[in-house]
Amino acid sequence: MPILPVEAYTSQEWFDKEQEIIFGNSWQYAGLMEDIQDPGDYITVQCGHQNIVIVKGRDQKLRAFHNLCRHRGTQLLRAVGKKQKALTCPYHDWTYNLSGELISVPEKEKEFPDLELDKICLHKASVDIWRGMLWVHPKPNAEPITEWFKGCREQMGPHDPTRLIEYPDSSYEKVINANWKIVAENFMDVYHLAHLHSNTLQMYDHANAKFGFIGDHYMFWEPHVPKYKDNLDQLMPFKRIKEMTDEYLGAFVPWLFPNFGLSETESSWSTFHAIPLGPDKTKVVVRTKLEPMTNWEYQKQSMKSYNSWHGIMGSDTKYGNQDPDDPMATGDFMAEDVYACEQQQKSLKNPLFNVTMTAKYGESTIRTFQGIIKKWMEQ
Amino acid sequence: MFHKLKISNLRQPIADATTVTFDVPNRLYDAFNYYPGQHLIIKFQVNGKEARRSYSLNSSPFRDEPLEITVKKVKGGLVSNYVNGQLKIGDELEVMVPQGRFYADIKKEEYKTYYLFAAGSGITPILSILKSVLYEAVESRIHLLYGNTHQDSIIFKEELDALEQAFPNRLQVVHTLSNPKVWSTWEQWKGRKGRIDEAAVEWFINQHPPIAQTTSYFICGPGAMNTGIRKALMGLDVPRELIHIEQFGGTKADDNHTIDSVDNASLEVHINGQTHSLKIPKGKTILQVMKDANTQAPYSCESGVCGTCACTLVSGTVEMKSNMALEDKDLKKGLILSCQSLATSESIVIRF
Numbered sequence: 001m002p003i004l005p006v007e008a009y010t011s012q013e014w015f016d017k018e019q020e021i022i023f024g025n026s027w028q029y030a031g032l033m034e035d036i037q038d039p040g041d042y043i044t045v046q047c048g049h050q051n052i053v054i055v056k057g058r059d060q061k062l063r064a065f066h067n068l069c070r071h072r073g074t075q076l077l078r079a080v081g082k083k084q085k086a087l088t089c090p091y092h093d094w095t096y097n098l099s100g101e102l103i104s105v106p107e108k109e110k111e112f113p114d115l116e117l118d119k120i121c122l123h124k125a126s127v128d129i130w131r132g133m134l135w136v137h138p139k140p141n142a143e144p145i146t147e148w149f150k151g152c153r154e155q156m157g158p159h160d161p162t163r164l165i166e167y168p169d170s171s172y173e174k175v176i177n178a179n180w181k182i183v184a185e186n187f188m189d190v191y192h193l194a195h196l197h198s199n200t201l202q203m204y205d206h207a208n209a210k211f212g213f214i215g216d217h218y219m220f221w222e223p224h225v226p227k228y229k230d231n232l233d234q235l236m237p238f239k240r241i242k243e244m245t246d247e248y249l250g251a252f253v254p255w256l257f258p259n260f261g262l263s264e265t266e267s268s269w270s271t272f273h274a275i276p277l278g279p280d281k282t283k284v285v286v287r288t289k290l291e292p293m294t295n296w297e298y299q300k301q302s303m304k305s306y307n308s309w310h311g312i313m314g315s316d317t318k319y320g321n322q323d324p325d326d327p328m329a330t331g332d333f334m335a336e337d338v339y340a341c342e343q344q345q346k347s348l349k350n351p352l353f354n355v356t357m358t359a360k361y362g363e364s365t366i367r368t369f370q371g372i373i374k375k376w377m378e379q
Numbered sequence: 380m381f382h383k384l385k386i387s388n389l390r391q392p393i394a395d396a397t398t399v400t401f402d403v404p405n406r407l408y409d410a411f412n413y414y415p416g417q418h419l420i421i422k423f424q425v426n427g428k429e430a431r432r433s434y435s436l437n438s439s440p441f442r443d444e445p446l447e448i449t450v451k452k453v454k455g456g457l458v459s460n461y462v463n464g465q466l467k468i469g470d471e472l473e474v475m476v477p478q479g480r481f482y483a484d485i486k487k488e489e490y491k492t493y494y495l496f497a498a499g500s501g502i503t504p505i506l507s508i509l510k511s512v513l514y515e516a517v518e519s520r521i522h523l524l525y526g527n528t529h530q531d532s533i534i535f536k537e538e539l540d541a542l543e544q545a546f547p548n549r550l551q552v553v554h555t556l557s558n559p560k561v562w563s564t565w566e567q568w569k570g571r572k573g574r575i576d577e578a579a580v581e582w583f584i585n586q587h588p589p590i591a592q593t594t595s596y597f598i599c600g601p602g603a604m605n606t607g608i609r610k611a612l613m614g615l616d617v618p619r620e621l622i623h624i625e626q627f628g629g630t631k632a633d634d635n636h637t638i639d640s641v642d643n644a645s646l647e648v649h650i651n652g653q654t655h656s657l658k659i660p661k662g663k664t665i666l667q668v669m670k671d672a673n674t675q676a677p678y679s680c681e682s683g684v685c686g687t688c689a690c691t692l693v694s695g696t697v698e699m700k701s702n703m704a705l706e707d708k709d710l711k712k713g714l715i716l717s718c719q720s721l722a723t724s725e726s727i728v729i730r731f
Contacts (some may be wrong), residue, residue: 057616060588099616128490128592144490144593146518 023048064127132161157264164289190364435504492589498600618715695727
């Protein structure tokens, strides 16, 4: 039986409560460390109900603040910025330094004679860098990020993302009409891999996948099928990642609580950020990094992979001969997942909706995940 | 209180310095536990005279290693020349338990970036902090900027090289030489040149942005360098409370600074409910005058380090030869170290 009620996936009330309890109290992915390069650069990120700005100081340190002016609570900064000397609210030009301290207020003598500037600071949040990624926590004194992910590093890919290069145009953004937990559950559903993706992820030996939870985080690894492994140099789409030596071969696909997945393979490293927008809306942002290589190397390897694939793996898409606009015919496992998630969400409103049973092994992960959500919501 | 400790080993990390290893008996193990960065106050008997000095421990309390200090030879230095030449393995020295407010409170589970700055023998407490972080706080990282005169004056060069190799992702050391020798080594010095001044600090921070975003800054060197580094860091918006400073080579006398003290100033001491009226001959410290007069003055290290002899200056002015115990906020409250204070006004009133 499902652990969470249907409302957990459909009601605004549940959604708001989750935003407050889970997203207001956990470390969340905010981007890649190279997104903020120089002092004065900033990005903004949504953590539940709270928008947070991360800015690099002149001491090269990142600082995170809640993105609202202390004057009347207006959102202080928009999206991203470069090389700011200070942070100025567009409404009345109240200005803060890069440490979040209020440094100037227009017409102060006349309008705010009693205001002591040095007593006012933007509300602080926490920020850190872990495995080359930016992480934020809405609370100022969050536990160390290394404690939050304690025990996870060893179960994840050996990749050093700081060394890898984000390939131009590799990023993917899509709003999925499904609750963020449906997206997460799909990511963790081991049972579906051999079925929904029978012709897209067939290079993996799903039967020999190893998975489980460390704290609230889901860890997953599966080996290649022999056919793929034996022809790896021919088939892998990009240059082999240096750290992915033979002992690691396969794919590491963890889900870091609450809303972030990774796909770490022999030749690519991708982030999968599921941003809840509403009870039935989730934005997914995927970014991919590769081993540094020249354009020529890139083209050579992808050609080789493309040309060898059919001969060795012998695949067609699942519903190959149908409409080319059918997501199930694209040959793209992401499109297959999006399709499944949206169909799942739609059915939740059907009065006949019911879960008969969930798989003993392959869907145990979904039960565990729901249990974790329940634990958070009830605490 | 001083404890007699036997010297179990002496070695020379460079020609002009000696590392002294102490044998701490089991019964004193707990008492001699310490935080990385702290120092020992040691009583020496040199040519029949007693001299007290404080030396930072370069050993790490998180390693299974004995207590060690390192003393660099100073031209004309009484104790430093004694240690570098006369001291022998098996000798006993009187040593006070480790103390000092300059230390790193390292937690196993922390995720921090340490910026360390050292010049010359200022490396000793810095090395202790560095090793402790590497071995205890396994997620934390370190950037060290280490200044010396030339290639042959870099204390612990080999040890730092080895640590850098053993922890390539967690330790980065940058050496800078103010006056590199051209002929001293096979290869010409290709590293950074110059002193650790404000420009060097800014360059160093910009070259080494932190991964772990909780940061600490530890500085140990001569006074002018320390203030310069602090100024540079604060200029980059580093909060003052994250900057920890230890001055070595202590006394201003070493910097050829002489204090123009008043002769025969009057001293009024309020202590233990009693009042004493004394005179301070030129060049004598307040503590010396009180000891000569048998007033029960509290004191311990007599080198401006421990703070035991601190008192409040009620009126008059003094100048301290050295001060490693009192911080700015203490000074603002009017605290002085009686063991270091020379009178610079005709009339002085103090209260313990």
